[in-house]
Amino acid sequence: MKKGRSLDWDPGLSAGENARVQLPAVTREFFAAGRVLLAGAAAPVDLHNFRLAAKRFRYTLEMFRPLYGPGLEEKLGAVRKIQSLLGSRQDCEVLAGRLRLPAQGSEALRGALEKTERRALKLEQEFRAYWLDEFDAAGRELAWVRYFTRRPPAPRRPKVTE
Secondary structure (H helix, E strand, C coil): CCCCCCCCCCCCCCHHHHHHHHHHHHHHHHHHHHHHHHHHHHHHHHHHHHHHHHHHHHHHHHCCCHHHHHHHHHHHHHHHHHHHHHHHHHHHHHHHHHHHHHHHCCCCHHHHHHHHHHHHHHHHHHHHHHHHHHHHCCCHHHHHHHHHCCCCCCCCCCCCCC
């Protein structure tokens, strides 16, 4: 989901109908952004920005939790995994940035910097493998879109007890 993009909510529709209209488009947008990111060599800032996009996507999906039930939890877990891998990757980038200058004068810090950079590369590779082999494997986007296109059940009304 693009930064600053809001859902085009139709007040004349129910929450479920709005979800059916909005979530497939938001889902396609997220998959497309991931594919663009992985089409080339992604800079750390691009990976970080995609992590933020994953966060916005997850928050959007979470708004509709009461409508979709347990199947949505699995999808949220998949997005959380992307966030986690890229968040750890960003942590390495921040640490490496803090070590670069001081490491010029210290063998121990150079070793820590190299270890951090190797970890960052490993996390990036794990993210790429997860995206390509699992999250965006053949047919996955279509399955997500179909899931969000289906009519969610009406939210349950709490029982009124007297």
